[in-house]
Amino acid sequence: MKRPSGNATIRPVHAWTRVMAGALMCGMAAGMISRGATPAEQFEKVIRPILERKCSECHGTDQAKGGFNIELFRDFASVTNDLDRWKVVFERVQAFEMPPKKAGELKFDEQRKLVEFLRGLPKPAALNCDELASDRTANFYRGYVMSRRLNRAEYANTIRDTLGVELDLEELLPADGGGGEGFDTTGSALFLSPIHVEKYMEAAEKVMEKVLPESRGRLSARATAARKRLGANAPWWRNPSRADARRFLDRLAREAWRRPLKEGEVDGLLELYDRGRRRGDSHWSSLRLASRGVLVSPHFLFLAEPEPEEAGVRPLASVPLASKLSYFLWSSKPDERLMRLAESGSLLETNVLRAEVRRMLADPRAEALGERFALQWLDLDRLGTESRPDATRFPEFDRELAASMRGEVVRFFNDLVRGDRSLLELIDSRHTFVDARLAMHYGWSFRSSGDGWERVTLPTRQRGGLVGMAAVHVMNSYPTRTSPVLRGRWVLESLLGEKVPPPPEGTPTLEEKDVETTPLSLRQQLEKHRTKAECAACHDRMDPLGFGLEPFDVLGRWREAERGIKIDAQGILPSGKRFEGPAGLREVLMERKDAVMKHLARKLAGFAFGRELNKYDDCVIDRAMEAMQHHGYKPSVLVETLVTSFPFRHRFYPKQEP
C-alpha cells in the first residue's frame, strides 16, 4: 500500500466528533484559495493540475471510469456546463472516496483546495417540480426500494386497528434499522430474516386466539368490536358455517391487506379453513388457521406498490396512495372512510386528498407522528437505551425518567399538530408538557390530570422550545459531564440542518489537560482550541451554540453553578454576535427560523417518502417553505404540501424485467 511518509496525507474519514474526548480534534482548515483569483483562473492554475496529477489515470480518455473523463473539462465553462456531474465529484472528493487509496492519496492541501473549489461551484439549475429521479433523469440512479415491509410499530398499529389487539412491541419483533433520511420507514433499510417469519407466525397465532377463542367468554371489549365489524359472529341460533368463514376472511383480508380482494383470493384462504375442518377441528380453530394465512401473507406485511403496465414515471394508484398517506400520518392502515375514497378513486383529486389530510391530522392516530417522526428526527429515540448518564453519579436517571423525557418531546410535538399551531413553537414556546416525574425533576409542583400529563405554562424563560427539554440535554452529554460540543453539534445538525465535516486524521489535537475538572476550564480549553484555524472552522460554529445550553446539567436540570463556579452561558457566534443562555439561543434560532423550518420540512419529507431526498425533491421543499411562510408555519400546511406533491403521488417504475 502506498503510504508516503513525511508529508501530511489525507487518510480516510476520521469519524465521530460526537464521541471524541471533548471533540477536541479539529475540523478542516478554513483556508481559501488565493483570494482575488476568478474561478476560471483557479480552475486553470490550481485545480486542473491536481486533477491531472491525481485523477487522469482512471478518468482520462483511456479509461474514463464511471463515464467521467477529465479531458472533456479543459476550462471552467465546460465545468459549469455539467454541474450535475461536478456535484457528484464534489460529494465523492469531500467524503474522501475519491481518489481511491490505491490511486494515490491527495495531500491535505490538495484535498482542501479541491473541496473549496467544488463547494463554490454554482448549484445545478432549478428543476421542474414535476419530476422524479429515474433512470432517465439521474446519472447515478441506483433505484429506490418503494415496496417495503411494515416496520415494527406499523405492524403493531395495524394489528390494533384491524383486530383490536394490543401487542407488546419489544417482545414481539426484532428492532428495525433506519436509512434514507434516518427513519425506519425506509424500504431499503428494512430487512426480513427467518426470525421475522417465525415471529409473524407466532404473533398471528396469539392475536387470533384473542379474537377467535373457542369460547366467547374470553373476549376483550375491543376484540368484540373487531369481531362484530368483521362479521365473525353467526346468529346465536345456528352453528357457524363455511359461508360465515368465507365472509369473515373476506372482510379481514380486505382490511388487513388494505385493498379490495381479487377474484379467488379468499378461496386460497378457505383451503386452510377446510384443511382444519376435514381433520375434525372446530370452526374457530380452523378459522384461526386461515386468518393466520391473512396475517403472515406478504399482502399484509408489505406496503407493496405494484408496477403498472407502462414503465416510467407514473401516478400512484389511489389504493396504494391511501396506504402511503395513512402510514405517513398514522403509522397504521387506512380507516374505512379512506379506503372507500381510495376504492372509488376520488382520493386522486387534490381537494379530496387535502381534506383527508386535515381530517387525519385531527385524529388521535396522528399521535404516531410524535413518537415515530419527531423522536427519530431529533435523534432522541435512543435516549435511555443506547446512551445514558453514569449510574453512580446520576442514580436518579432510570427508564421511567427517560420515558418521561421522551414523552415531553412527543406530547409537545403532537399538541402542535393537533392544534395546528405554528411550528415555530418548536424553537420557542411559553409552555411545555410534564408528568409528575418530570415535573419533580424540573423542580415544579404538579397537579395530575387524566393521563398523567399536564400542559404547563413556563414559570421562567429558562425553558421553552426543544432546546429547553431534558431529553436533548441528556442525549447530548457524556455520561459524567455536559458537552457544549455535542449540544452545539446537535443544534447545528438537528435543528439548523447543517453538516459538520469530520475532522481529518492527523490534524493536531489540543493538549487536553483535564477535561473532567470544571466547566470553566473546559470552556477555556475549547476557546484555546478554537484559536487554531484548522479547528476553528467547525468549532466556531458548534461550541458557542452549546455554551448557551450550559445552564442545563447532564440530566437537563437547571444549574447556576457547577462545583462552586458560576456557569458562563455566553456564546459568541462566528459573526461576532453575542448571546446569553438558552433564551439567547432561542433568539439566535428564531433569527434563523427558516433554516430550522426547512430542515424540518426535509426530514418530514424523508419520513413520508421513505427514502433519501434527492435534488428533484428540492422544489417540493421550497414550495413547502413558501406555503408555511404564508400560513403561519402551520403543520397542516407543511403536511398538505408534501402529500399533494409530485414525488408523494408519483413513482418511477423501471422497466419490468422479463
Added chain:
Amino acid sequence: MKTRDWRIPRRTFLRGAGVVLGLPLLEAMGRLLPLSSPSAWAGGTTASTVQAPVRMACLYFPNGVWEKTWFPIRSGRDFDLPFALEPLARHQASLTVFSGLDKRHSHGGDGHYAKTANFLTGLPVRKTAGKDIDVGGLSIDQLCAQNIGRHTPLPSLELGIDPVISGIDSVVGYTRLYGCYISWRAPGQPVAREIHPRQAYERLFGVLRARNQTGKERGRTADEIALLDRVMEDASRLRGRLGRDDRHKLDEYLDSVRDVERRLEFFSKPDGRVWRPPTSPGEDFAIPQGEPGDHQEHVRLMLDLMALAFWTDSTRIATFMFANDVSGKNFGKLVPGTSGSHHEFSHHQSKAEKYEPYSKINRWHAEQLAYFMDKLSAVREGERSLLDNSMVLCGSSMSDGNRHDPANLPILLGGRAGGGIKAGRHIASPKGTPLCNLYVSMLERMGSPVERFGDSTGAMDLGEA
C-alpha cells in the same frame, strides 16, 4: 424495576443449582435427544465413534483495543498474557492469539462502519445512507450456514445485546445500520439478531421445535407448512408484479419463509444426524424471563444460550455482538474506574486517564470470553470437551480506537476445532496478513472449504493439535 424477576431463575440457568423451572425445555430436550442409544444418557461415554462436529462462534466487540495491554510480547508457545488478556490464563492452552492481521478493505471509508459491517466479510463496505447497502459479500458464518447448516435444526444463530439503531451518522454519511450487523446472508442483506434472552431461547427450543412426535402435533406442523406454502404463493405472485428495485425485498421474504419451512420439516422427519450429543443439559435450566438490566448478566445469558445451542447440536454456527459499533456504553458499574463512555475512552489520545479505563474494558471483554470458554469446556463430548470441538473467534474490527486503525486487528481464537488447531500459541503474522486467511482456515475446519474468502491470499497455518 421489573428487571428483578428474571434474576433468580438466572442463577439456576446452566449452573446446576438444582431448581427445576424449565419444563418446556426439558420436554423439548427429550425430543431433541431421542433415546436411540440408551448409553447416550449415561454421560461421558458415547456409544458411537463418530467424530463430533466442529462448532464455530464469532464474537465481536466494538471500539478496538489499547494495544499495549492486549498483544503479547512473546510469540509462539511461550507467549505472555498482557493485562487485558490475563482473565484467559486458565484457558491459555486452548487459546490462540493473533497479531499482524489486517483487513485491507477497511483502510478506506470511515472510522467504524466500514470496518464493522465487513468484520466477517472482509470486502469493501459501500458508503450509503441506506439506499444501497453493500458489504461486498456474505459473511463467513452465513457462508458456512449455507453449506452445512442443513444438518442442524437451526442453520445458524445470531445474537446481540443492543437493538439495531436507526438513522444516519451524518458526520460520515453512513447508515448506522452498518455498525449493528456482522452477519450478512447476502452483500445487501444483514441477518436480524435476537437480543432478548427469552426470545433467543424460544427460537432455539420454543414453539416450532415443540411440534413433532405425537399425531396431533405432527398435524400442526403440517398446518404450519400448508400456511407457509399459501403465503409463498402470495409472495411469488406479488413479486411478479413488482419492479426491478423492489423485487429483492420479496426475495428476502421468500428466502426467509423457505428457511422456516425447512426447519419445520427438519422436525417432522427422522433426524438424519449420525452423531448425537453424548450428554444432555439435564434439569438444571430455567427459561430466561423478563429483561436483563445489567450488561454483564445480559451478555452471560446470551453466551449461556450459545453454549446450550452448541451442546444440544441445535446449531453449529453462531455470531454474537457485545454491542453495536461506536458504543458509548458505560462500564462504570461493572469495572471500577471506567465511569464514562466506552467510545470516548477509545479516543484516548495516549492519555492514561483514558487508556486505562479503555484497557480495563478490553479486559472485561476477555473475561466474558473466558466465561464462555468455561461453559464450553465443562461439556464433555467423549474424549474431548465441547471447547476442544469448537472455534471461538473473538475480536474487534480495529486495533487502536484512537487511530481507527484496521491494521494489527485484535483477534483471539478459543478451542481446537476438534483437533484441527494447535492451540496455546501466539501467532505473530507478518504485518498486513489478511484476517481472511484465518477465515479460510476456519471454513476448512468447519467442513465448508473455500479457495478464497474476502481479501484472503491463502490459508493461515493453524497447525494440528
